[in-house]
Amino acid sequence: MQEYEPIIGMEVHAELLTESKMFCGCTAEFGGEPNTRCCPVCLGLPGSLPVINVKAVQYVVKAALALNCSITPNSIFHRKNYFYPDLPKGYQISQYGDTPIGQHGWVQITVNGATKKIAIRRVHLEEDTGKLLHVEGDRSHIDYNRGGVPLMEIVTQNPPPPGLDQIQSAEEAKEYLVRLRAILTYIGVNDGKLEEGSLRCEPNISLRPVGQIEFGVKTELKNLNSFRAVLRGIEYELERQEKVLLKGGKIVHETRRWDDVRGATASMRSKEFEQEYRYFPEPDLTPLRFDAQWVEEQRKALPELPDQRKRRFIEELGIPEYDAEILTDSRPMAEFFEEAVKLSADAKSVSNWMMGDLLRLLNATGTEMEQSKLTPSHLTEMLNLIGKGTISGKIAKTVFEEMFGTGRRASEIVEKLGLTQITDESELIPIINQVLDENPRIVQDVLGGKDKSLAFLVGQTMRYTKGRANPPLVNRLLRERLESRR
Amino acid sequence: MILSREDVSQVAFLARLELTDEEKDKLTGHINNLLQHFAKLQELDTDAVEPTSHVIPVENVFREDKARPSLPPQDVLANAPESQDDCFAVPRIVET
Ligand SMILES: [Zn+2]
Numbered sequence: 120m121q122e123y124e125p126i127i128g129m130e131v132h133a134e135l136l137t138e139s140k141m142f143c144g145c146t147a148e149f150g151g152e153p154n155t156r157c158c159p160v161c162l163g164l165p166g167s168l169p170v171i172n173v174k175a176v177q178y179v180v181k182a183a184l185a186l187n188c189s190i191t192p193n194s195i196f197h198r199k200n201y202f203y204p205d206l207p208k209g210y211q212i213s214q215y216g217d218t219p220i221g222q223h224g225w226v227q228i229t230v231n232g233a234t235k236k237i238a239i240r241r242v243h244l245e246e247d248t249g250k251l252l253h254v255e256g257d258r259s260h261i262d263y264n265r266g267g268v269p270l271m272e273i274v275t276q277n278p279p280p281p282g283l284d285q286i287q288s289a290e291e292a293k294e295y296l297v298r299l300r301a302i303l304t305y306i307g308v309n310d311g312k313l314e315e316g317s318l319r320c321e322p323n324i325s326l327r328p329v330g331q332i333e334f335g336v337k338t339e340l341k342n343l344n345s346f347r348a349v350l351r352g353i354e355y356e357l358e359r360q361e362k363v364l365l366k367g368g369k370i371v372h373e374t375r376r377w378d379d380v381r382g383a384t385a386s387m388r389s390k391e392f393e394q395e396y397r398y399f400p401e402p403d404l405t406p407l408r409f410d411a412q413w414v415e416e417q418r419k420a421l422p423e424l425p426d427q428r429k430r431r432f433i434e435e436l437g438i439p440e441y442d443a444e445i446l447t448d449s450r451p452m453a454e455f456f457e458e459a460v461k462l463s464a465d466a467k468s469v470s471n472w473m474m475g476d477l478l479r480l481l482n483a484t485g486t487e488m489e490q491s492k493l494t495p496s497h498l499t500e501m502l503n504l505i506g507k508g509t510i511s512g513k514i515a516k517t518v519f520e521e522m523f524g525t526g527r528r529a530s531e532i533v534e535k536l537g538l539t540q541i542t543d544e545s546e547l548i549p550i551i552n553q554v555l556d557e558n559p560r561i562v563q564d565v566l567g568g569k570d571k572s573l574a575f576l577v578g579q580t581m582r583y584t585k586g587r588a589n590p591p592l593v594n595r596l597l598r599e600r601l602e603s604r605r
Numbered sequence: 606m607i608l609s610r611e612d613v614s615q616v617a618f619l620a621r622l623e624l625t626d627e628e629k630d631k632l633t634g635h636i637n638n639l640l641q642h643f644a645k646l647q648e649l650d651t652d653a654v655e656p657t658s659h660v661i662p663v664e665n666v667f668r669e670d671k672a673r674p675s676l677p678p679q680d681v682l683a684n685a686p687e688s689q690d691d692c693f694a695v696p697r698i699v700e701t
Binding site for chain 1: 666
Protein backbone atom coordinates (compact mmCIF):
# COMPACT_ATOMS: atom_id res chain seq x y z
CA MET A 120 0.00 0.00 0.00
CA GLN A 121 1.21 3.50 -0.84
CA GLU A 122 2.32 5.42 2.21
CA TYR A 123 1.86 9.15 2.59
CA GLU A 124 3.49 11.74 4.80
CA PRO A 125 1.85 14.97 6.00
CA ILE A 126 3.18 18.47 5.37
CA ILE A 127 1.50 21.13 7.47
CA GLY A 128 1.85 24.88 7.15
CA MET A 129 0.56 27.26 9.79
CA GLU A 130 -0.86 30.70 9.24
CA VAL A 131 -1.49 32.39 12.57
CA HIS A 132 -3.23 35.72 13.09
CA ALA A 133 -2.73 37.55 16.37
CA GLU A 134 -4.61 40.70 17.33
CA LEU A 135 -2.19 43.13 18.95
CA LEU A 136 -2.88 44.52 22.42
CA THR A 137 -2.81 48.17 21.43
CA GLU A 138 -5.15 50.79 22.80
CA SER A 139 -6.20 52.14 19.38
CA LYS A 140 -6.65 50.73 15.89
CA MET A 141 -3.90 50.29 13.31
CA PHE A 142 -4.44 53.46 11.29
CA CYS A 143 -6.91 55.56 13.31
CA GLY A 144 -7.74 56.52 16.90
CA CYS A 145 -10.79 54.27 17.36
CA THR A 146 -10.45 52.00 20.38
CA ALA A 147 -9.12 48.50 19.65
CA GLU A 148 -10.77 47.02 22.73
CA PHE A 149 -12.83 43.86 22.23
CA GLY A 150 -16.64 44.21 22.16
CA GLY A 151 -18.88 47.29 22.01
CA GLU A 152 -22.27 47.88 20.43
CA PRO A 153 -22.13 47.32 16.64
CA ASN A 154 -20.46 50.10 14.66
CA THR A 155 -19.73 52.34 17.65
CA ARG A 156 -15.94 52.10 17.17
CA CYS A 157 -15.65 53.49 13.67
CA CYS A 158 -14.40 56.71 12.10
CA PRO A 159 -13.84 58.07 8.60
CA VAL A 160 -10.45 56.30 8.37
CA CYS A 161 -11.56 52.78 9.28
CA LEU A 162 -14.76 53.25 7.27
CA GLY A 163 -12.71 54.19 4.23
CA LEU A 164 -14.57 57.46 3.69
CA PRO A 165 -13.22 59.61 0.85
CA GLY A 166 -10.61 62.13 1.91
CA SER A 167 -9.55 60.27 5.07
CA LEU A 168 -5.93 59.24 5.48
CA PRO A 169 -4.44 56.42 7.57
CA VAL A 170 -1.50 57.01 9.94
CA ILE A 171 0.56 54.10 11.31
CA ASN A 172 0.17 53.21 15.00
CA VAL A 173 3.76 53.18 16.30
CA LYS A 174 2.95 50.74 19.11
CA ALA A 175 1.70 48.14 16.63
CA VAL A 176 4.97 48.38 14.70
CA GLN A 177 7.01 48.05 17.91
CA TYR A 178 4.96 45.00 18.92
CA VAL A 179 5.55 43.25 15.62
CA VAL A 180 9.29 44.00 15.79
CA LYS A 181 9.32 42.59 19.32
CA ALA A 182 7.44 39.47 18.23
CA ALA A 183 9.63 38.98 15.16
CA LEU A 184 12.77 39.19 17.32
CA ALA A 185 11.32 36.78 19.89
CA LEU A 186 10.62 34.40 16.99
CA ASN A 187 14.29 34.61 15.93
CA CYS A 188 13.51 36.57 12.77
CA SER A 189 15.66 39.15 11.07
CA ILE A 190 14.10 42.59 10.77
CA THR A 191 13.70 43.92 7.23
CA PRO A 192 15.44 47.33 7.22
CA ASN A 193 12.96 48.76 4.68
CA SER A 194 9.48 47.46 5.20
CA ILE A 195 6.42 48.73 3.35
CA PHE A 196 2.64 48.30 3.40
CA HIS A 197 0.57 47.13 0.45
CA ARG A 198 -3.03 47.25 -0.62
CA LYS A 199 -4.68 43.88 -1.05
CA ASN A 200 -7.65 44.59 -3.32
CA TYR A 201 -10.87 42.60 -3.09
CA PHE A 202 -14.58 43.23 -2.97
CA TYR A 203 -15.70 41.33 0.07
CA PRO A 204 -17.59 43.66 2.43
CA ASP A 205 -15.68 42.63 5.59
CA LEU A 206 -13.66 45.81 4.91
CA PRO A 207 -15.40 48.90 3.60
CA LYS A 208 -12.45 50.32 1.64
CA GLY A 209 -12.40 47.65 -1.05
CA TYR A 210 -8.91 46.65 0.11
CA GLN A 211 -7.03 45.54 3.17
CA ILE A 212 -3.78 47.23 4.15
CA SER A 213 -1.28 44.43 4.57
CA GLN A 214 2.34 43.59 3.76
CA TYR A 215 3.13 41.60 0.67
CA GLY A 216 6.17 40.08 -0.96
CA ASP A 217 9.68 40.41 0.43
CA THR A 218 9.20 43.40 2.74
CA PRO A 219 7.34 42.09 5.80
CA ILE A 220 8.68 43.44 9.12
CA GLY A 221 10.24 40.10 10.10
CA GLN A 222 11.60 37.18 8.07
CA HIS A 223 13.43 33.86 8.43
CA GLY A 224 12.78 32.89 12.04
CA TRP A 225 11.96 29.75 13.98
CA VAL A 226 10.04 28.40 16.97
CA GLN A 227 11.38 25.47 18.97
CA ILE A 228 8.96 22.68 19.87
CA THR A 229 9.36 19.39 21.74
CA VAL A 230 7.02 16.50 20.92
CA ASN A 231 7.53 13.06 22.49
CA GLY A 232 11.02 14.05 23.58
CA ALA A 233 12.08 15.12 20.06
CA THR A 234 13.01 18.77 19.56
CA LYS A 235 12.40 20.58 16.27
CA LYS A 236 13.00 24.13 15.12
CA ILE A 237 9.98 25.04 13.00
CA ALA A 238 10.89 27.49 10.24
CA ILE A 239 9.02 30.79 10.03
CA ARG A 240 8.93 32.54 6.66
CA ARG A 241 7.42 35.88 7.58
CA VAL A 242 5.90 38.02 10.32
CA HIS A 243 3.89 40.92 9.03
CA LEU A 244 1.46 43.62 10.08
CA GLU A 245 -2.01 44.22 8.66
CA GLU A 246 -5.48 45.27 9.75
CA ASP A 247 -8.26 43.01 10.98
CA THR A 248 -11.58 42.89 9.16
CA GLY A 249 -15.12 43.65 10.29
CA LYS A 250 -17.50 40.98 11.44
CA LEU A 251 -20.28 39.56 9.30
CA LEU A 252 -23.25 38.96 11.55
CA HIS A 253 -26.37 36.92 11.15
CA VAL A 254 -28.40 37.05 7.99
CA GLU A 255 -31.86 38.53 7.96
CA GLY A 256 -33.84 37.56 4.90
CA ASP A 257 -31.64 38.29 1.92
CA ARG A 258 -29.36 40.66 3.85
CA SER A 259 -26.14 40.14 5.79
CA HIS A 260 -25.28 42.52 8.61
CA ILE A 261 -21.82 43.97 9.19
CA ASP A 262 -20.22 45.35 12.33
CA TYR A 263 -16.97 47.24 11.60
CA ASN A 264 -15.79 47.54 15.23
CA ARG A 265 -12.97 45.03 14.60
CA GLY A 266 -12.21 46.47 11.18
CA GLY A 267 -8.82 48.15 11.34
CA VAL A 268 -7.62 46.54 14.59
CA PRO A 269 -3.86 45.79 14.32
CA LEU A 270 -3.31 42.21 13.27
CA MET A 271 -0.03 40.33 13.06
CA GLU A 272 0.33 37.38 10.70
CA ILE A 273 2.93 34.68 11.27
CA VAL A 274 3.52 32.12 8.53
CA THR A 275 5.69 28.99 8.62
CA GLN A 276 8.02 28.03 5.80
CA ASN A 277 7.63 24.80 3.84
CA PRO A 278 10.01 23.41 2.79
CA PRO A 279 12.25 24.81 5.55
CA PRO A 280 15.74 26.16 4.89
CA PRO A 281 18.73 23.99 5.90
CA GLY A 282 18.96 23.45 9.66
CA LEU A 283 15.29 24.10 10.31
CA ASP A 284 12.23 21.85 10.25
CA GLN A 285 8.63 21.76 9.06
CA ILE A 286 5.49 20.57 10.84
CA GLN A 287 4.61 16.98 9.99
CA SER A 288 1.88 15.92 12.40
CA ALA A 289 -1.22 17.25 14.14
CA GLU A 290 0.59 16.96 17.49
CA GLU A 291 3.49 19.09 16.21
CA ALA A 292 1.06 21.67 14.83
CA LYS A 293 -0.65 21.94 18.20
CA GLU A 294 2.67 22.20 20.02
CA TYR A 295 3.83 24.90 17.58
CA LEU A 296 0.72 26.90 18.43
CA VAL A 297 1.22 26.31 22.18
CA ARG A 298 4.80 27.62 22.08
CA LEU A 299 3.95 30.47 19.72
CA ARG A 300 1.12 31.52 22.05
CA ALA A 301 3.48 31.29 25.03
CA ILE A 302 6.00 33.58 23.31
CA LEU A 303 3.38 36.16 22.25
CA THR A 304 1.79 36.29 25.69
CA TYR A 305 5.18 36.43 27.48
CA ILE A 306 6.16 39.52 25.52
CA GLY A 307 2.68 40.94 26.04
CA VAL A 308 1.68 41.65 22.44
CA ASN A 309 -1.35 39.29 22.32
CA ASP A 310 -3.71 37.82 24.92
CA GLY A 311 -3.62 34.30 23.45
CA LYS A 312 -7.37 33.70 23.54
CA LEU A 313 -8.20 31.14 20.89
CA GLU A 314 -11.82 30.91 21.99
CA GLU A 315 -12.41 34.63 21.50
CA GLY A 316 -10.54 34.66 18.22
CA SER A 317 -7.84 37.11 19.24
CA LEU A 318 -5.39 34.35 18.27
CA ARG A 319 -6.49 32.37 15.20
CA CYS A 320 -4.78 29.60 13.35
CA GLU A 321 -5.42 28.40 9.83
CA PRO A 322 -3.34 25.35 8.99
CA ASN A 323 -2.86 24.16 5.43
CA ILE A 324 -2.53 20.45 5.08
CA SER A 325 -1.29 18.15 2.36
CA LEU A 326 -0.06 14.60 1.92
CA ARG A 327 2.70 13.43 -0.39
CA PRO A 328 3.83 9.90 -1.21
CA VAL A 329 6.80 8.99 1.01
CA GLY A 330 9.95 9.62 -0.99
CA GLN A 331 8.42 12.30 -3.20
CA ILE A 332 9.87 15.81 -2.87
CA GLU A 333 7.03 17.74 -4.46
CA PHE A 334 4.13 18.67 -2.17
CA GLY A 335 0.63 17.36 -2.73
CA VAL A 336 -2.46 19.55 -3.18
CA LYS A 337 -3.32 21.30 0.09
CA THR A 338 -6.52 22.21 1.85
CA GLU A 339 -6.88 25.01 4.37
CA LEU A 340 -8.69 24.61 7.67
CA LYS A 341 -10.74 27.27 9.41
CA ASN A 342 -12.72 27.56 12.65
CA LEU A 343 -10.20 25.92 14.97
CA ASN A 344 -11.07 27.68 18.24
CA SER A 345 -9.15 25.62 20.77
CA PHE A 346 -5.98 23.54 21.01
CA ARG A 347 -8.17 20.44 21.01
CA ALA A 348 -9.89 21.57 17.81
CA VAL A 349 -6.47 22.15 16.18
CA LEU A 350 -5.45 18.61 17.06
CA ARG A 351 -8.72 16.96 16.06
CA GLY A 352 -9.27 19.06 12.95
CA ILE A 353 -5.84 18.31 11.50
CA GLU A 354 -6.07 14.62 12.40
CA TYR A 355 -9.44 14.38 10.72
CA GLU A 356 -8.25 16.18 7.62
CA LEU A 357 -5.15 13.97 7.29
CA GLU A 358 -7.29 10.84 7.48
CA ARG A 359 -9.81 12.21 5.02
CA GLN A 360 -7.12 13.06 2.49
CA GLU A 361 -5.46 9.68 2.86
CA LYS A 362 -8.75 7.90 2.17
CA VAL A 363 -9.34 9.98 -0.96
CA LEU A 364 -5.81 9.34 -2.25
CA LEU A 365 -5.86 5.61 -1.49
CA LYS A 366 -9.05 5.30 -3.52
CA GLY A 367 -7.27 6.94 -6.42
CA GLY A 368 -9.11 10.24 -5.95
CA LYS A 369 -7.74 13.77 -6.13
CA ILE A 370 -7.53 16.41 -3.39
CA VAL A 371 -9.19 19.68 -4.36
CA HIS A 372 -7.49 22.93 -3.36
CA GLU A 373 -10.15 24.38 -1.07
CA THR A 374 -10.92 25.90 2.31
CA ARG A 375 -12.63 23.53 4.73
CA ARG A 376 -14.43 24.42 7.92
CA TRP A 377 -13.96 22.36 11.09
CA ASP A 378 -17.22 21.48 12.83
CA ASP A 379 -16.36 20.81 16.46
CA VAL A 380 -19.71 19.19 17.26
CA ARG A 381 -19.76 16.84 14.29
CA GLY A 382 -16.02 16.26 14.52
CA ALA A 383 -15.58 16.65 10.77
CA THR A 384 -14.47 19.17 8.13
CA ALA A 385 -16.68 20.37 5.27
CA SER A 386 -15.85 22.29 2.12
CA MET A 387 -16.45 26.07 2.29
CA ARG A 388 -15.14 27.22 -1.05
CA SER A 389 -12.91 26.02 -3.78
CA LYS A 390 -9.60 27.78 -4.28
CA GLU A 391 -8.96 26.42 -7.74
CA PHE A 392 -8.86 29.91 -9.14
CA GLU A 393 -6.31 31.90 -7.20
CA GLN A 394 -7.76 35.24 -6.18
CA GLU A 395 -6.20 38.18 -7.93
CA TYR A 396 -5.52 40.69 -5.20
CA ARG A 397 -3.53 43.10 -7.38
CA TYR A 398 -1.22 44.12 -4.53
CA PHE A 399 0.58 47.42 -4.82
CA PRO A 400 2.51 49.64 -2.37
CA GLU A 401 0.12 51.64 -0.16
CA PRO A 402 0.64 55.23 -1.31
CA ASP A 403 -1.07 56.73 1.76
CA LEU A 404 1.54 55.37 4.20
CA THR A 405 5.24 56.06 4.47
CA PRO A 406 7.76 53.21 4.38
CA LEU A 407 9.14 51.88 7.65
CA ARG A 408 12.87 52.11 8.11
CA PHE A 409 14.48 50.26 10.99
CA ASP A 410 17.83 51.43 12.23
CA ALA A 411 20.11 48.48 13.04
CA GLN A 412 21.08 49.91 16.41
CA TRP A 413 17.45 50.49 17.39
CA VAL A 414 16.65 46.87 16.46
CA GLU A 415 19.51 45.68 18.67
CA GLU A 416 18.14 47.73 21.56
CA GLN A 417 14.74 46.13 21.07
CA ARG A 418 16.33 42.68 21.06
CA LYS A 419 18.14 43.40 24.33
CA ALA A 420 14.96 44.74 25.89
CA LEU A 421 13.04 41.48 25.32
CA PRO A 422 11.86 39.86 28.53
CA GLU A 423 12.83 36.28 29.40
CA LEU A 424 11.19 34.03 26.78
CA PRO A 425 9.54 30.64 27.42
CA ASP A 426 12.53 28.61 26.21
CA GLN A 427 15.00 30.56 28.35
CA ARG A 428 12.73 30.16 31.34
CA LYS A 429 12.39 26.44 30.62
CA ARG A 430 16.23 26.11 30.57
CA ARG A 431 16.44 27.96 33.88
CA PHE A 432 13.81 25.73 35.52
CA ILE A 433 15.73 22.65 34.38
CA GLU A 434 19.22 23.88 35.22
CA GLU A 435 18.68 25.96 38.36
CA LEU A 436 15.65 24.31 39.93
CA GLY A 437 16.19 20.72 38.85
CA ILE A 438 12.80 20.35 37.19
CA PRO A 439 12.49 17.54 34.59
CA GLU A 440 12.35 18.76 30.97
CA TYR A 441 8.79 17.60 30.37
CA ASP A 442 7.52 19.42 33.48
CA ALA A 443 9.51 22.55 32.63
CA GLU A 444 7.97 22.59 29.14
CA ILE A 445 4.42 22.45 30.51
CA LEU A 446 5.10 24.95 33.30
CA THR A 447 6.38 27.47 30.75
CA ASP A 448 3.57 26.95 28.20
CA SER A 449 1.69 29.81 29.78
CA ARG A 450 3.01 32.88 31.48
CA PRO A 451 0.56 32.76 34.42
CA MET A 452 1.53 29.12 35.07
CA ALA A 453 5.25 29.93 35.02
CA GLU A 454 4.76 32.96 37.27
CA PHE A 455 2.69 30.96 39.76
CA PHE A 456 5.47 28.40 39.88
CA GLU A 457 8.24 30.97 40.40
CA GLU A 458 6.29 32.75 43.11
CA ALA A 459 5.61 29.49 44.94
CA VAL A 460 9.25 28.41 44.71
CA LYS A 461 10.32 31.74 46.20
CA LEU A 462 8.02 31.07 49.16
CA SER A 463 8.76 27.42 49.67
CA ALA A 464 12.15 26.49 48.18
CA ASP A 465 10.96 22.95 47.41
CA ALA A 466 10.62 23.37 43.64
CA LYS A 467 9.98 19.71 42.97
CA SER A 468 6.96 19.49 45.31
CA VAL A 469 5.53 22.72 43.90
CA SER A 470 5.95 21.38 40.37
CA ASN A 471 4.38 18.03 41.28
CA TRP A 472 1.28 19.65 42.76
CA MET A 473 0.96 21.99 39.78
CA MET A 474 1.47 19.29 37.15
CA GLY A 475 -0.89 16.93 38.93
CA ASP A 476 -3.78 18.26 40.97
CA LEU A 477 -3.72 21.87 39.78
CA LEU A 478 -3.74 21.08 36.04
CA ARG A 479 -6.38 18.42 36.59
CA LEU A 480 -8.67 20.83 38.45
CA LEU A 481 -8.09 23.65 35.96
CA ASN A 482 -9.02 21.34 33.09
CA ALA A 483 -11.97 19.74 34.86
CA THR A 484 -13.50 23.12 35.74
CA GLY A 485 -12.47 24.91 32.55
CA THR A 486 -10.70 27.59 34.61
CA GLU A 487 -7.80 29.68 33.35
CA MET A 488 -4.81 29.90 35.68
CA GLU A 489 -5.19 33.67 36.02
CA GLN A 490 -8.83 33.33 37.13
CA SER A 491 -8.08 30.67 39.72
CA LYS A 492 -8.72 31.47 43.39
CA LEU A 493 -5.63 29.52 44.30
CA THR A 494 -2.53 31.63 44.90
CA PRO A 495 1.09 30.49 45.25
CA SER A 496 0.94 31.09 49.04
CA HIS A 497 -2.11 28.81 49.30
CA LEU A 498 0.01 26.00 47.90
CA THR A 499 3.15 26.70 49.93
CA GLU A 500 1.19 27.00 53.21
CA MET A 501 -0.29 23.60 52.51
CA LEU A 502 3.16 22.17 51.74
CA ASN A 503 4.29 23.50 55.12
CA LEU A 504 1.44 21.66 56.86
CA ILE A 505 2.53 18.43 55.17
CA GLY A 506 6.14 19.12 56.13
CA LYS A 507 5.24 19.66 59.76
CA GLY A 508 3.15 16.47 59.81
CA THR A 509 -0.09 18.34 60.53
CA ILE A 510 -1.73 16.67 57.54
CA SER A 511 -0.85 13.59 55.52
CA GLY A 512 -0.15 13.70 51.79
CA LYS A 513 -3.42 11.92 51.23
CA ILE A 514 -5.49 14.45 53.20
CA ALA A 515 -3.62 17.21 51.39
CA LYS A 516 -5.38 16.22 48.18
CA THR A 517 -8.73 16.96 49.81
CA VAL A 518 -7.39 20.22 51.24
CA PHE A 519 -6.05 21.21 47.83
CA GLU A 520 -9.40 20.66 46.12
CA GLU A 521 -11.10 22.68 48.82
CA MET A 522 -8.59 25.55 48.47
CA PHE A 523 -9.02 25.49 44.69
CA GLY A 524 -12.79 25.58 44.94
CA THR A 525 -13.22 28.13 47.73
CA GLY A 526 -9.99 30.10 47.91
CA ARG A 527 -9.84 29.40 51.66
CA ARG A 528 -6.50 28.84 53.39
CA ALA A 529 -5.22 25.32 54.09
CA SER A 530 -5.02 25.81 57.88
CA GLU A 531 -8.60 27.08 57.98
CA ILE A 532 -9.85 24.10 55.95
CA VAL A 533 -7.91 21.62 58.09
CA GLU A 534 -9.40 23.07 61.24
CA LYS A 535 -12.93 23.41 59.93
CA LEU A 536 -13.12 19.92 58.47
CA GLY A 537 -11.12 18.35 61.33
CA LEU A 538 -8.47 17.00 59.01
CA THR A 539 -5.49 17.30 61.37
CA GLN A 540 -3.29 14.25 61.32
CA ILE A 541 -3.59 12.03 64.39
CA THR A 542 -0.12 11.67 65.87
CA ASP A 543 -1.23 11.03 69.40
CA GLU A 544 -0.71 7.36 70.38
CA SER A 545 -3.40 7.38 73.05
CA GLU A 546 -5.95 8.48 70.46
CA LEU A 547 -4.94 5.76 68.03
CA ILE A 548 -4.56 2.74 70.34
CA PRO A 549 -8.30 2.21 71.02
CA ILE A 550 -8.99 2.31 67.26
CA ILE A 551 -6.22 -0.16 66.56
CA ASN A 552 -7.50 -2.50 69.28
CA GLN A 553 -10.94 -2.34 67.70
CA VAL A 554 -9.52 -3.20 64.23
CA LEU A 555 -7.66 -6.18 65.67
CA ASP A 556 -10.77 -7.39 67.55
CA GLU A 557 -12.85 -7.24 64.42
CA ASN A 558 -10.40 -9.19 62.27
CA PRO A 559 -9.19 -12.24 64.22
CA ARG A 560 -8.43 -14.30 61.08
CA ILE A 561 -6.22 -11.62 59.56
CA VAL A 562 -4.46 -11.21 62.91
CA GLN A 563 -3.68 -14.96 62.88
CA ASP A 564 -2.42 -14.70 59.27
CA VAL A 565 -0.03 -11.90 60.10
CA LEU A 566 1.20 -13.61 63.23
CA GLY A 567 1.65 -16.77 61.13
CA GLY A 568 4.11 -14.89 58.91
CA LYS A 569 1.78 -13.56 56.19
CA ASP A 570 3.17 -10.04 56.44
CA LYS A 571 1.24 -8.82 53.39
CA SER A 572 -2.00 -8.97 55.31
CA LEU A 573 -0.79 -6.17 57.55
CA ALA A 574 -1.71 -3.72 54.77
CA PHE A 575 -5.35 -4.64 55.23
CA LEU A 576 -5.19 -3.75 58.92
CA VAL A 577 -3.47 -0.44 58.09
CA GLY A 578 -6.23 0.26 55.58
CA GLN A 579 -8.96 -0.43 58.14
CA THR A 580 -7.31 1.90 60.65
CA MET A 581 -7.07 4.66 58.04
CA ARG A 582 -10.73 4.11 57.22
CA TYR A 583 -11.82 4.54 60.82
CA THR A 584 -9.71 7.70 61.14
CA LYS A 585 -10.91 9.03 57.75
CA GLY A 586 -7.34 9.01 56.51
CA ARG A 587 -6.10 11.25 59.28
CA ALA A 588 -3.82 8.77 61.02
CA ASN A 589 -0.09 9.18 60.57
CA PRO A 590 0.83 6.09 58.48
CA PRO A 591 4.27 5.28 60.03
CA LEU A 592 2.73 5.57 63.49
CA VAL A 593 -0.15 3.25 62.54
CA ASN A 594 2.36 0.70 61.28
CA ARG A 595 4.42 0.78 64.46
CA LEU A 596 1.43 0.61 66.80
CA LEU A 597 -0.17 -2.25 64.82
CA ARG A 598 3.01 -4.32 65.07
CA GLU A 599 3.32 -3.67 68.81
CA ARG A 600 -0.34 -4.56 69.50
CA LEU A 601 -0.09 -7.67 67.30
CA GLU A 602 2.95 -8.88 69.23
CA SER A 603 1.03 -8.52 72.48
CA ARG A 604 -1.64 -10.87 71.07
CA ARG A 605 0.78 -13.61 70.06
CA MET B 606 -0.73 44.87 -28.56
CA ILE B 607 0.13 44.17 -24.90
CA LEU B 608 -3.34 43.52 -23.44
CA SER B 609 -5.99 41.52 -25.25
CA ARG B 610 -9.70 42.30 -25.15
CA GLU B 611 -10.11 39.35 -22.72
CA ASP B 612 -7.52 40.87 -20.38
CA VAL B 613 -9.49 44.09 -20.36
CA SER B 614 -12.71 42.18 -19.60
CA GLN B 615 -10.98 40.47 -16.67
CA VAL B 616 -9.63 43.76 -15.28
CA ALA B 617 -13.11 45.26 -15.60
CA PHE B 618 -14.58 42.28 -13.76
CA LEU B 619 -12.05 42.61 -10.91
CA ALA B 620 -12.96 46.29 -10.55
CA ARG B 621 -16.66 45.43 -10.77
CA LEU B 622 -17.11 47.55 -13.88
CA GLU B 623 -19.76 46.65 -16.39
CA LEU B 624 -18.61 47.50 -19.90
CA THR B 625 -20.36 47.21 -23.25
CA ASP B 626 -18.55 45.49 -26.11
CA GLU B 627 -17.99 48.88 -27.67
CA GLU B 628 -16.42 50.26 -24.49
CA LYS B 629 -14.20 47.20 -24.18
CA ASP B 630 -12.86 47.74 -27.69
CA LYS B 631 -12.27 51.40 -27.02
CA LEU B 632 -10.57 50.80 -23.66
CA THR B 633 -8.39 48.01 -25.04
CA GLY B 634 -6.96 50.60 -27.42
CA HIS B 635 -6.55 53.24 -24.68
CA ILE B 636 -4.88 50.94 -22.20
CA ASN B 637 -2.52 49.57 -24.82
CA ASN B 638 -1.54 53.08 -25.73
CA LEU B 639 -0.69 53.76 -22.12
CA LEU B 640 1.22 50.53 -21.78
CA GLN B 641 3.27 51.41 -24.85
CA HIS B 642 4.54 54.49 -23.04
CA PHE B 643 5.58 52.27 -20.14
CA ALA B 644 7.20 49.87 -22.58
CA LYS B 645 9.33 52.78 -23.69
CA LEU B 646 10.34 53.44 -20.07
CA GLN B 647 11.21 49.76 -19.68
CA GLU B 648 14.01 50.28 -22.18
CA LEU B 649 15.96 52.26 -19.58
CA ASP B 650 18.71 50.44 -17.73
CA THR B 651 17.60 50.50 -14.07
CA ASP B 652 19.82 47.68 -12.78
CA ALA B 653 21.63 50.01 -10.39
CA VAL B 654 18.44 51.61 -9.05
CA GLU B 655 16.62 50.37 -5.94
CA PRO B 656 12.93 49.62 -6.52
CA THR B 657 10.91 52.73 -5.65
CA SER B 658 7.70 52.19 -3.71
CA HIS B 659 7.21 55.80 -2.67
CA VAL B 660 8.31 58.93 -4.50
CA ILE B 661 8.55 61.33 -1.57
CA PRO B 662 11.53 60.70 0.72
CA VAL B 663 9.58 60.56 3.97
CA GLU B 664 9.80 57.62 6.34
CA ASN B 665 8.43 56.48 9.69
CA VAL B 666 5.48 58.80 10.00
CA PHE B 667 3.64 57.47 13.03
CA ARG B 668 0.86 58.30 15.41
CA GLU B 669 0.93 57.61 19.11
CA ASP B 670 -1.20 54.70 20.31
CA LYS B 671 -3.95 56.78 21.89
CA ALA B 672 -7.65 56.04 21.57
CA ARG B 673 -9.91 58.90 20.58
CA PRO B 674 -13.70 59.13 20.36
CA SER B 675 -15.21 57.46 17.32
CA LEU B 676 -18.11 58.79 15.25
CA PRO B 677 -21.63 58.65 16.69
CA PRO B 678 -23.41 55.54 15.30
CA GLN B 679 -25.88 57.55 13.22
CA ASP B 680 -22.96 59.24 11.45
CA VAL B 681 -21.23 55.90 10.92
CA LEU B 682 -24.29 54.58 9.12
CA ALA B 683 -25.22 57.87 7.42
CA ASN B 684 -23.59 56.90 4.13
CA ALA B 685 -24.54 53.23 4.21
CA PRO B 686 -26.64 52.31 1.18
CA GLU B 687 -28.72 50.24 3.60
CA SER B 688 -28.67 49.68 7.34
CA GLN B 689 -30.57 47.47 9.80
CA ASP B 690 -30.18 47.11 13.58
CA ASP B 691 -27.18 49.49 13.81
CA CYS B 692 -25.44 47.43 11.16
CA PHE B 693 -24.52 47.89 7.54
CA ALA B 694 -26.81 45.69 5.49
CA VAL B 695 -25.48 44.14 2.30
CA PRO B 696 -26.80 41.50 -0.09
CA ARG B 697 -26.69 38.15 1.65
CA ILE B 698 -23.20 36.66 1.74
CA VAL B 699 -22.33 33.00 1.75
CA GLU B 700 -19.98 32.48 4.65
CA THR B 701 -16.34 32.27 3.68
ZN1 LIG C 1 -11.46 54.40 13.10
